[in-house]
Amino acid sequence: MNSRKQLAKLFSALISLATLGVIVVIINGLLAGNFKGTIALSSSSEPTPTVKKLSNGWNRHVDVKNGFAINYPPSWTVQTELDKGLGYSFQSSDLQTDQVGQVKSGAYIRVTIVPNSENTSVRDWVAENSERSGVKRLSLPITANFAGTKATVFDQNISLLGKAHTAVISGNAKLFRFDLFTADSVEQTARSNFELMLASLQFLP
């Protein structure tokens, strides 16, 4: 009698486990329907970027692992694209792109983080990478000061993505590249937000 009770309990536990497993698979499958293929923000051993709401409505994105913090506008969101050769993508809520990748409405700012252990200068890096097949520079690079150091800023046309307003800045043994892609209708506002974001850039110790 006692062993039958134990057997029943074991059977009940197995049923519960199987049911729970099915539920988890279904939920995970639904999530995967939207996000499968993107990669998690970081592995569990790495600090996860945090977001802090600021008093003016903007958000502060803090990435301790890569050693930088930056503000982004209210109602914008941040996507991590470390798996795609990028770092982050800050996107306006009305962002829409066509199939190739051209912005049709709204704007987004890609942040690409490039290791720079050899301490290549920003100027040299830009010269090497910004005028080649698939990339056409539209303006001469100018120098601006952000986060207490010099950034190189220029416009370019990137094959299949369209016109980008780009700033490259060096910090924490990395090169940080910011590319603004915007619909023509909101370009002025987007460029203003771009400058405000860069003005808030801070390299963390």
Next chain:
Amino acid sequence: MLKMQIRPLTIFVAVLTVVVLNYFSPPTVDANHSNLKMPFQSGPTWKISSGYHDTFAHEGYKLYSLDLVRDDHQTTGQNVVAGSGGTVAWIDATYGCVSIDLQDNYYLMTCHMLGAGSFSSGQSISQGQVLGTVAPAGQAGNNGTPHIHITLYYATYSAAPPNARTAIPFDSAHGSKLDGYDFPPNGTVNQYAGTTGLQSTNGGGGGGSDNAAFVADVTVPDGTTFSPGQSFTKTWRMRNTGTTTWGSGYSFAFVSGDQMNAPSSVSVSSTSPNNTTDISVNMTAPGSAGSYKGYWRMRNAQGNFFGDTVWVQINVSAPSCPSVSDGVHLWDSTDCSGSSVGPLRPGNYDFSSSFNDRAKSLAVPSGWSIRLYKDNSWSSPNVCVSSTTSDLHSYNYSDGSTAWGSMTWAIVHNQSNCPLPIPTNNYLYLPFIRK
């Protein structure tokens, strides 16, 4: 107590296992994306001009893209063929892209070709089918060096970038080698750029049986100058360097650039291997001054282009109306050519008996003007011309009709903009015509 500790732990491990396996397991491999071929036809070898993770150009969902050019630099105009069968997911004519849905959540995107706009979503595509031809520099998104761009991406739904797609390398680990070539990524920038000698098994050339080589420009060498609208016949001499005999089904076809009112293709006379043939195409010089270039190529009965891409390059001269100071001059052809009258000094002119409805271009001294009247009446439709014009098609009368070849009376002013009032005297000069 022991039971209470084991059960949650068991459940946690089971759940974690399910989640991890489900999340990180690669998408299902099937026959489509595991049978990818090159986007060019068999024959001459190609190389990778821009590889994985090329800064700016190959990032995001295009991280593992490859740009391909021919080793011999004869890339423009080459056929671009489908690297896989499937259905057209979407096209982008601006960038010359066709994205093929491989029916397994994988998509093969091929870009920078002319002809992409002829496809539509849902259309079936077979592997090796010609999608178009490589666009010349400056067209279909080909910045600088003309090339073919290919991207393999994975998406569980058809949303647009920048976030909805995942780049997939062309490698064995993902079951997606490219025509037998294994290109695993190692994280370096512009990986595989410069790789040469790539060969295709993707149909087309049929072992190089169809081939053609340019021999000479028989007529209209590069840079020949024509007047606007002038007709001419361009003749190329081509050699059959393949193993097939040209004839029925073969044609010489326009590929890209300036077509110059030529037919889209002309037939080719029977030409056996290693022999030459002269191929002529009738063309018309464009109506505006400038330099014009059109690309042409041999095409077989299956519609596949082959052999050298050749071109016709001409200059169209600017209209040559003279600068005048002694009075207004009229001509009975455009570009101030043909028979003329003038100089016409200020006054009223009647052309009804000598130059009626013949004026098609005119030269006006600086600061002068001429009002053209459609009929022999000051109340007929009229228009003022204050500067030299090589083609009176650019002027319309007040009733909307063109002034070109339609003028009977005129008033010449030694002031600009045909000042009012219209002279009341009806004394009309009869102009003298110069042949």
